[in-house]
Amino acid sequence: MRPRPPSMRDKRRYVLVKITPSWLCPETKPLYLAVQEAITSLYGDAIAAAIQMAVVYGDNEFCIIRCRRGCEGRLETALSTVSCLNEQGISLRSYAVSGTIHALKRRIEKCRKGPVPDARELKIGERIFEAYYFPGQKVDVLEKGFKSRELLFLTETDIEEM
Amino acid sequence: MIATDATVFPSPLGNTSIRRMVIETRELGFDSIVAIGQPGWETDGFSVIGGLLIRETQVKAVINAARANSPGKGLLVVNAGNNSFNRSIIQIKGVHVIRHLHKTEKNSFDHIIARMAAENHVAIDIDLRPLVMSRGVWRQKTIQRYRDILGLCERFQFPLTMSSNARSVVELKSVREMVSLASLVGLEEPVAMEALSTIKGLLTPAGPVQVVG
Missing domain, CATH: 3.30.70.3250 (Ribonuclease P, Pop5 subunit)
Structure with missing residues (x-):
């Protein structure tokens, strides 16, 4: 056609x-x-x-x-x-x-502010998280595991204070 | 531009820290937010207004909260209830915003309460979350209720606020998104922009001229 x-x-x-x-x-x-x-x-x-x-x-x-x-x-x-x-x-x-x-x-x-960052391991208390660090102090934190993984949106300052 | 998201829930009520909410909302075009359960503070020209949300259905609880919340400390937001409850709380000095009218019965907000809201300078919140999250009949009913409220607003000129009601970064809406979502309920752009800038006027209402010193 x-x-x-x-x-x-x-x-x-x-x-x-x-x-x-x-x-x-x-x-x-x-x-x-x-x-x-x-x-x-x-x-x-x-x-x-x-x-x-x-x-x-x-x-x-x-x-x-x-x-x-x-x-x-x-x-x-x-x-x-x-x-x-x-x-x-x-x-x-x-x-x-x-x-x-x-x-x-x-x-x-x-x-685009750069490539999507690789996940870094982060330990908060007893729990292990995957942390994605972005420009502008932003950090997305996703709990490791299979069920009901907790997702947190934080900044680098928040993580330092934890 | 003065634009305020009238209700956000940072952690521990949501999954986003207040600092992250500030970064994200600033990028989305706002210059202030009302953070429920947080104290008020300012950073680089961006204001976080502390908000106190009353979910109680007893008028006494609202009176106590209004007394505890000294003037200028924060925004007092009350969840709406039935007609008599709304009529009572709208007369309490210190109540700034009434929200969740779409969850109440149709007669809970009539022309008398609308007139009282205008006289007492109490704002009615247009919560955009149900327009985003719900589908089908529930969304249709919400749109219908908001259109009804806007009809009364045109007649009585009571203040309006708009909120994303976000508990997370992904639920936040930009100024442009809020204006376009508001167009679904018949709110035109200038009115929507005015609704986004109402909050500061609620906290510092215009009064008679006073002689200082």
């Missing part, structure tokens, strides 16, 4: 989304399903179909979501209602909107 000429294609917008916590590194398919569910539950099937959402690019910390031009406001509102992914609390915050994926990829390079 021949592709449609550019003048006959739907105009699209691309939304750059920051994923928090950044060490979660979700795959694009569960991300797509979570966003689609959020849009459908908020606006219903008719508007969800009109938005034509698709996750077109997934990085560890960022992803790019496509929608029809004019629907980006609704998509951004729906993104802020995504609260969990695979039973893990998550937040999807829209960072920028553009007409091309290329522009947003350049934006990712500007926004």
Whole structure:
């Protein structure tokens, strides 16, 4: 099938989304399903179909979501209602909107504050945690284990004071 | 810009330390937060306003808490109850905000209480957490209740506040997100921005001119 000429294609917008916590590194398919569910539950099937959402690019910390031009406001509102992914609390915050994926990829390079750090072992009392140290004194602390792992969001000062 | 998240729950009530909440909310565009169960403090132009949340359903408990909370110490936030409870607490001096009206019966906040809220300068909190967390009928009912409250707000001009009610970093919302979520309940951008800046006015209400010295 021949592709449609550019003048006959739907105009699209691309939304750059920051994923928090950044060490979660979700795959694009569960991300797509979570966003689609959020849009459908908020606006219903008719508007969800009109938005034509698709996750077109997934990085560890960022992803790019496509929608029809004019629907980006609704998509951004729906993104802020995504609260969990695979039973893990998550937040999807829209960072920028553009007409091309290329522009947003350049934006990712500007926004990125370095690679996602490796987990370091941290002992608090009797419990052992995995600690992810981020720039700006931020430390995400995740308990090691299989069941009901506690997650704490701290700063380096908090850890020093423990 | 003055924007305040009207209720956040740092540790031990949530899983995020107050320092981390400050770093994150500052990045999200706020210049102050109301931290429940924390004392008030300031750092580099960012204010943490101490908040006291009353969950009791007895008016006496609210009166005692309002007495204990000396003026300017912190924000007194009370969970709403039935009509008579709301009517009583709105008249107590020292109560700043009434929240969780969406969890109460429909007649719990009527035009009389709305007028009293405007006269006593007590704010009504628009909690955005149920819009994010709940789905289906519960979210529809919350939106319906908020629209009803906003209708009364347009008529009587009582102050509004907006809160993320976040217990964790992932539940915090940026100023832009809050404005767009508020648009779901019919709150337009200028009104939403005004609601985000109400808190400081509640703590230092405008009074008659006084001669000092």
